[in-house]
Amino acid sequence: MMQRKYLLAAIGLLVLVLVPFLTDITGQSSMLSLATRALIYGIAAASLNLVLGYGGMVSFGHAAFFGIGGYAVGILYQNFNEQTLFLGLVPGTDQMLLTLPAAMIVAAMLAAVIGALALRTGGVQFIMITMAFAQMLFFLFVSLKVYGGEDGLIIRRTNDLPFLNMRDKATLYWVVLAVTVLFFLGLRQVINSSFGAVLAGIRQNERRMEALGIPVFRYKLYAFVLSGMGAGLAGALMANAMRFTSPDMMHWMKSGELMVMVILGGVGTLFGPFLGAAALLVLESTLSSWTEHWQLGLGAILLIVVLGSRGGLVGLAGRIWSRK
Amino acid sequence: MILVIEQILNGLQFGVMLFLLAAGLTLIFGIMGVINLAHGSLYMIGAYAGTWVAMETGSFWIGIPAALVAAALTGFAIETLVIRRLYTRDHLDQVLATFGLILIFNQSVTLIFGRQPLFTSLPGFFEGSVEIIPGLPYPTYRLLIIAVGLLVALGLYFLINRTRIGMLVRAGATNRDMVRALGVDIRLLYTIVFGLGALLAGLAGFMAAPILAVQVGMGEQILLVTFVVVVIGGVGSIRGAFVAGILLGVSDTLLRAFLPGLLRQVMTGPEADALGVGIASTGIYLLMVIVLLFRPKGLFPVGS
């Protein structure tokens, strides 16, 4: 059984690596950029899933971290381009090896602040308070003229990596895929670690964990910060893939979209968020190329999935698997 | 001084509007434990159905029952066809399902009524304004909204505190399992609560129609604020929804009206404007954060 799982994973990875060739052969080259975006949204959704699925903290404000990651790349690029200093201190850069960590650090700091305040509440109140912080950030960026306001920030060139031609779409895809795989392995490590076990324990029974002498608040905050970092990383990659960043990335609808991806794929599963992100993007893109009333179809499909299955797509796949 | 009174009235009117929406949402949320994102769609359906009937018949008043019936029927349909199947499931499944419903309702309205916003007009008697105190003319229609909102609040107060259904609703908000254990037909109760919530949302939509734009997506615009009201008030509490609605309506209006001016007196130049506008536009979110940090369960917490 275990071996079959690894075999399946290896085949899956191989297919993912071959995507640029497949899209080339079939002539559907725009599927390549769709796949790139799907991977990136997968990272964002999986990050959200760490707190939402494994930690039981329903964050409705993850777009804030996603967006701040994008803006980190955009602002650094702007400073690099104009040869100015950010806040008079930090020089800009267009090197991906610098921008991605920068985006993650900024997102982590933001998550630490928001988490420290929001985690004082729980349940519905937590949902709303995270949303409120994200909205405040959204309104801030919408009114910042230096960074284009709601028109957004155009990043003329994708960040550079040594020895690679990042203008090539296939190269960009492979880079994103590599980051995704690393992220996935790291995430799996976290979830299977003792930290992950404590987190799951907190989700199931917070009081019991407290009685056991575990500093629940601190554990939750760590998870929240890690999750924010992941979303920030995704935002930074997205800014690179789209060569554009805008407050749209921080809007509450984007938080909702990330949440929909997680639920559609399967809450609290490793692969679910990636599946959910891919499914939602592919559905949106194919339906909207068929009809201008694509939202009707998308709404119906979401409804059918949620009514017809437990545990999202992963749950559905699991049932089909076991029926065999 | 007159300006302050006028702004307080404005805040009151905005507040009762929020209350009409939040009342239904807080009941559905508190009693049934359902996160109903499609509540805004019910508001939109009320506005569209009522406005369309009012336009066809030429009478604003015939529009009211049309709006109520359309919203309530849609509410019943949502409850029996979708929500009922999800009671035992995770909250998050309800989020996904009702998100799907939003897409379906928005696109259906586009298909039926087209993409242009509908034209609305005020009922004849309420077109002008009256001078409530010397030097302060106030639009009659807004006074009507305040009156309707207060009446509904009063009606709900009696319903919740004086009737059998109200007793069950209160009990359900406090302890859902206990009510079920007592052998009450919880299904029927849920359907009634959901229908009532839908009805109130439809009423709010129709009342708002002559003031706002009747267009696709109007529900999502107000949905977020409504959730803020529910959470500040305390989930499941009608009284909380009323107080929070008024509080939010008045403070939002006053902040926007006076904060930039006040800041300009203590600070100078564009910084004052920027700060004032910034605080005012995120005012409701700030307010919620502050309330929740001090009272994590809202102003009027229900149950334990």
Next chain:
Amino acid sequence: MKRLLTAISLLALTSLPALADPVKIGMITTLSGPPGYLGEQIRDGFQLAVEKEGGKLGGVDVEVVVEDDGLKPGNGLQIADKFMNEEGIKLITGIVFSNVAGAAVPEIVDNGAIYISPNAGPSNLAGASCNKNYFVVSWQNDALHEATGVAAKKLGYKTAVALAPNYQAGKDSIAGFKREFGGEVTEIYTALDQTDFASEMAQIRAAAPDVVFQFHPGGLGIAFLKQYQQAGLLGQIPMVLSEPSLDSVILGAVGDAAIGIKGTTHWAADFDNEASKELVSAWKAKYPDRPLTTYGQQGYDTARLIASAFAKTGGVDDMDALQAALKEANFDSTRGNFAFGNNQHPVQDWFLTEVVAGADGKPEIKTVEKLREAAGDIYAAECKM
């Protein structure tokens, strides 16, 4: 539904010998959500020009491929990618909103395709980042509000209250208005998601200015105008509006609440030129129930511009020739005078309009006089082309 194979249909198939495939034109536009009517108008205006020529533009068979961006920059980019790389489309148009344009336009021009904007003309693409493959047929965003400032000044007003949502386009609108108005302006910023303007109405009454300028596009504008009337301010304090705050759809939704309001525009349905009259009568015949807005006119003019270039180049085989032909702007614009500035944004006239009660009792937009002649935009100077 989407692949609106424009009426090449039987006529073209039977009367002509077999020709090459029709030239595909990609249209990325916003059809869902509250602003869906903007994209609908642009699309239908464009299609009207194509249908009038029997499925051709400038004698070249065309197929218009339309796709909804849902007002998401990412989707806009995705569609652009698909159009160019899968469908081999070299000419793209249709985007309604500046943020979608910001994501999609650089990708399009970098790929050597040409983008012609029928609506958004954001400043971040008009100045130093101008590009030879990027054309704007509508207007540069700032020009909309400068015209309104000119109008308020010309009408003799000295003090104004200016209101706009607290976001970049809102601030730009007030800045543009102030640039040309020159009088004393009190600024009030509203929230982006605000629907109730009672507080602002009270502030306007207290300030008692000569004139009110407000920029609230779409549904916000409808709510603002209704509440302005209900507050009893209509008729007391005059209002001047820029083009996006006063289109025929908004007018249809607010009715009498708009009568007497002054507006500025680059085109109105009562323009006295052949091209405009043709458009108005064709629209009325095709869509008797829907008013024609400036967005529809912009879509139509975009198609007419493409037709003028196709008449010369015969299609998209020689992109340099197409670019040069487009730049000439050698077509009869429905707005009269039209030329491209060095940044390939319009140099055009701006007009003062007024909302009056029409013959059928419904309010309509009447052109009063010309405000500016051959006006470009302030970003053109930064463009090195």
